[in-house]
Amino acid sequence: MKSPTKQADRHVDAVLAAMAVLDCFLTNPLLGVKEIMDLTGFTRNRVMRLTGTLLQHGSLMIADPKGGFAVGPKCLALGKVFERSQGLLVILKPVLKQLVLVTGESTSFYVREGLERYALAREEGSSHNIRYSIREGQRVGLFAGSASKLILAYSSPEVLSTILNSSNLDAQAPKSLAERNEFLKKLEEIRQQGYAISVGERDPDAFGISVPVFDSENDLVGALCIGGPVSRFTDENSQHCLRHLQDGAKKLSGQLGWNGLIKHVSGT
Numbered sequence: 001m002k003s004p005t006k007q008a009d010r011h012v013d014a015v016l017a018a019m020a021v022l023d024c025f026l027t028n029p030l031l032g033v034k035e036i037m038d039l040t041g042f043t044r045n046r047v048m049r050l051t052g053t054l055l056q057h058g059s060l061m062i063a064d065p066k067g068g069f070a071v072g073p074k075c076l077a078l079g080k081v082f083e084r085s086q087g088l089l090v091i092l093k094p095v096l097k098q099l100v101l102v103t104g105e106s107t108s109f110y111v112r113e114g115l116e117r118y119a120l121a122r123e124e125g126s127s128h129n130i131r132y133s134i135r136e137g138q139r140v141g142l143f144a145g146s147a148s149k150l151i152l153a154y155s156s157p158e159v160l161s162t163i164l165n166s167s168n169l170d171a172q173a174p175k176s177l178a179e180r181n182e183f184l185k186k187l188e189e190i191r192q193q194g195y196a197i198s199v200g201e202r203d204p205d206a207f208g209i210s211v212p213v214f215d216s217e218n219d220l221v222g223a224l225c226i227g228g229p230v231s232r233f234t235d236e237n238s239q240h241c242l243r244h245l246q247d248g249a250k251k252l253s254g255q256l257g258w259n260g261l262i263k264h265v266s267g268t
Contacts (some may be wrong), residue, residue, distance in 0.1 A: 141170035146208035147223035153190035216257030
């Protein structure tokens with residue numbers, strides 16, 4: 001006899017269809033009926049019924065006289081509730097835990113604040129006694145370590161110029177013109193390859209790999225990083241960690257609404 005469906009496993013097709021319509025706006029902030037039809041595969045009548053319902057609810061609004069739709073104020077209000085009550089940590093923690101599970105190494109997520117970066121979230125490695133230790137909330141400079149260079153590599157030219165010309169640069173910042181040019185060249189290489197690796201930069205025995213996480217505006221949110229002692233990061237293990245980091249960053253970016261594009265950033 002077929003087992004009864006659990007209430008938590010039930011769903012309403014019409015609600016899922018409405019969510020599919022809203023998902024279309026992750027790729028384009030302004031859409032017409034025909035574009036929504038193309039993205040969802042729904043008929044014109046179904047799209048009209050769904051958009052009408054979403055308009056009435058406030059999840060969509062008319063954005064131009066020709067009938068183009070945009071995300072409505074109700075979505076913004078719900079997003080603000082999410083930010084206040086949960087924030088980025090809700091989606092970060094499961095990804096960090098999964099990375100520890102598949103690599104055994106400690107995993108962190110760093111964000112920039114002023115002339116420093118800090119560990120917004122951290123999960124300690126599960127399978128090794130020797131670890132590279134850093135605390136959640138700990139702040140370090142922006143000129144050493146894979147996460148630092150990755151954050152600078154994906155910063156806008158204006159932000160990068162402000163940081164490089166600050167009078168409060170840390171001891172590891174480039175000083176001479178030649179050092180600055182070499183540093184900018186390295187940042188360009190990081191952008192081209194999509195990840196950053198550091199060996200012994202902040203600590204002689206520390207190794208780190210970082211990849212970028214983006215949001216719905218295609219801006220950098222922060223750096224997803226795996227780190228540990230240099231002795232454990234052979235070429236094979238480094239590639240293994242990098243693949244899983246990239247998968248984790250893709251998942252996080254997708255959850256934040258990233259559409260797969262990267263804003264043009266360049267050295268200064």
